[in-house]
Amino acid sequence: MIQIRAAKKADLAPLQAIETNSFKSDQLSGRSFAEAIKRDHHVLLVAADADDNAVGYALLHFRAKAGHARLYSIAVDERRRGAGIGRDLLAACEAEAGKRDLARLRLEVRSDDPATQAFYQRHGYAARKVLPRYYEDGGEAIQMEKVLPAETAGTLPSGRHPSIVIVVGRAQDRKPIEETAKSLNVRLISAADYLARPEIAAGARQVVNLCPVEDYLSQGYYVSLLAEARAQRAIPNMDTVTGLSWKKLYKNYLGELTALVKDRVPADTGNETGGAQAKITIEIYFGQAEAEWARRMAARAYRLFPAPVLEVMLSKHKNGWQVDYIWPLSTASLSPADMPRFLGCLSDYCQSRRNPGLRRRRAAFDLAILVNPKEAFPPSTEQAIRNFVRAADRQNIQAEVIGPKELDRLTSFDALFIRETTNIDNHTFTFARMAEAEGMPVIDDPVSILRCSNKVYLREAMARAHIATPKTAMITRANMKELAGEMAFPVVLKIPDGSFSRGVIKVGDRSEFIEKAAKMLEDSFIILAQEFLPTAYDWRIGVLDGKPLYACKYHMARGHWQIYNHKAKGKTDSGGFETLTLADVPERIVKAAVKASLQMGRGLYGVDMKEIDGKPIVIEVNDNPNIDNGVEDKVGGDAIYDAIISVFRERILVSRGLGAPAGEPATRA
The missing domain is CATH 3.40.50.20 (Rossmann fold)
Structure with a gap:
């Protein structure tokens, strides 16, 4: 006789054996099974025989804001297959979802495994979408879903109005x-x-x-x-409603949306007199586009202008496709063929907004902190990371450190805090994008990473906001020699995406300028030439969600003109620091830092400034700024960590529909 029960520690060894024998790749580790036993958002069910030995398992993931349960994995001992154990485990999973008032259960199955697909189809599951390169070996998956019957899925208590x-x-x-x-x-x-x-x-x-x-x-x-x-x-x-009513109000966003889609439109899209179609119309339902190539653009358009149905028009020009307009539509404009996809997206939206407060007595969230143990210059020391974990615990948030290879675990958390130096070319940007796509609060968010990582964007953004920066020229191969004759030396050359003083060179004359600039232009179409402003230190003002958080003076490395000297005796040397109370910092410095940070977003930033003749000059706005034990927290102490965790808590509540964005009216969606 088989019974279905919750897993326990004694099951770990047999579960690992079942896993190893059942899957050639994407295997769950013993640690993953152990975590699933103790984590609230996981349910690990075991099929046990008459001697209470585990002969199968099913692992469920729950995220309250997702509005559905996910069957992450299910497996049966190969010696016991064909006896209905998988069917019983699946039924138990559906019952667990129903206990949590979730009306849907989702799972993924390999597209080249028709037998398993047929098993789920027999039990009421239907294909929802295809997930390319989903598995570790590059294999494609089909996501399947079942709408649970009313007697399984919970309903709101009698007499209570739907939310x-x-x-x-x-x-x-x-x-x-x-x-x-x-x-x-x-x-x-x-x-x-x-x-x-x-x-x-x-x-x-x-x-x-x-x-x-x-x-x-x-x-x-x-x-x-x-x-x-x-x-x-x-x-x-x-x-x-007002933002989309007049193109002048939203035209500034069209370039951003175009950048997300212009190189992704398939070459054979449409046809007109033998050539490519001049225009394409894309309908976005609650942020979801049907075509994979349009999904990044659709998600961004929805974040800018959240609406049930958005119509986006693209037209083809000599330099590629571009977004021409965005327009809200009503369901009256949808055809019968459009309606099934729209209803699926509507269902997802309503499930994600269902009030989790009806099912839990208190808020308890999970925060992932992304750290790379191999990083040479991490933005936070190990002690600082421990301080973040303790601060989270004080606010009833369970924080867990995860590594670069744990992307598959991200969706089991409620928010992501990146404490590894970000770059759009590595996994940190992938983590940030996935978190944003899942509706999870994330610091640093993808937009902040993109904006802060490029000094060309910084130059334009600061100029637009009338924020003082060093005199700067954009250098290309076309204007390099001409501008070299106009420069007052020395000047500082910068690659657009350098950090920690890397990719920054001081040149003293025209010939050195041409030599170094030509070399740097091999790696970047544009570099920057900036006036040299020598100072003994730079101000670093930490800004969180548009509010000043901490203040430091970073002194230049000994005998060097930068904070970091990467050539000091074959190693990296850095200058000293002073940490000050915000009250001890000139008000003009703090105000300039906050204004500069707001040009990048409402995340966590480190604004670097020089003070020249009493005037603040913004050098950089950094995402992912250092928060080190004994440095940035030297004055503020635990309050620094508490403030950052508090922002995460507020944003998690907002993402679940339980709070209003800070500083905004409670009626904003």
Whole structure:
């Protein structure tokens, strides 16, 4: 007789044996099994025989904000296969999902394994999407999903209003959505009722506005407007409605969106008189695009302008495809063929917004801290990392250090804190992008990494905001010799993405300038030539979420003009430091630092400045700034770590619909 029970430590050895015999690659480690036993967001079920020996297992992952359960792995001892053990484990997993009020269970299966696909199909699972290069060996996966029956999936307690309402404009718009709304226990109402009868949506926290909103003062316009007035979060909110109503308001974002898609459009997309089609229209449902090549752009467009349906028009020009406009659509504009994909995305959205507070008494979150033990110059010492872990514990957050090879574990956490030097060309950027795609708060976020890593962007952003920087010229092979004749030497040459004083060279005359610049231009189309401003130290102001956090003076390395001297006797030398209270820093320095950081985002930044004749000059804005034990925290102590963890906590709550962004009205979506 087989019984299904929770795993225990005594099961670890047989579970590892089952894993090794069942999978050639992507094997779970003993540590992973041990963690699954003790972590709240994992459920490890074991199929045990009459002697209580493990003969199979199933591992479930839960993330409250995801709105669904994920069957991460299931395996049965090869000697016991064919006896229905896998079926029993699957049924137990569905029951566990139902206990948590989750209406869907998802899993992945290899696309070249039709037998396993057929097994899940027999039990009610349907293919949802294809995941290219999903497995460790590069194999493709098919994600499958089952909508759990009402007797399995939980429903909201009797008499309690659903936390989400869906508003449609016309009676005929209701029918395609009714079954989905019913399965989600979400109320579906007309715009007329929502506007005239506030009590009909009493208790709702989220309003999904599917009415046309493009016309000023239209019915749909008023649905979003009154939702905000009633302290309900609307999608689209009024920022999106007004932001997309006039191209002048959103045109500044078109270049950013174009960059995410221009080189990804397949060459054979469309056809017109034998050539490529001049225009492409992409429909985005809750941030999801159907074509893989458009998904990064779709996710970014949705973050900029969250709306149920966005239409993006691309046109082809001599230098490639570009985004021409973004427009919100209502469901009335969708064809019957579009509706199944839209309803799937609507379901995902509603599940992700369901109030986890109905199922748990207190908040308890998991924070991943990405650290690379092999890094020569990490942004935080081991002691500082321990301080972050303790600060998280003080705020009821479980922080865990993860490494570069643990990307597959990322989705089991609620937020990501990157404490490894970031670069768009390595795994740190991959971690940041995946976290953002999963809706997880992340510091450093991908946009901050991109902006801060390039000094050309810094130059333009600071100039646009009228923030003083050293006089700077952009150098290319075309203008190198001409500008060399105009320079007042010495000058400093910089590659756009250098850090820790690397890729920065001081040149003393025209011939040295041409020699060094030509060499640097082999690796970058543009380099920067910056006036040389010698000072004994640089200010470093730490800024978190637009607020000053700490202040230091970083002194130049002995006998050198930079903080770091990478040629000092074959090793790297650095100057000393002073840590000050913010009150002891000139107000003009702090204000300039905050203003500069806001040009990059609302993450964690280190703003480097020089003070010339009493005037702050911004040198760099760094993402991933140093937070070292005994340096940046020397004055602030634990308060530095607590402040950073507090921002994570606030953002996790916001991502779950339980709080409002700091400094913004509670009605913003």
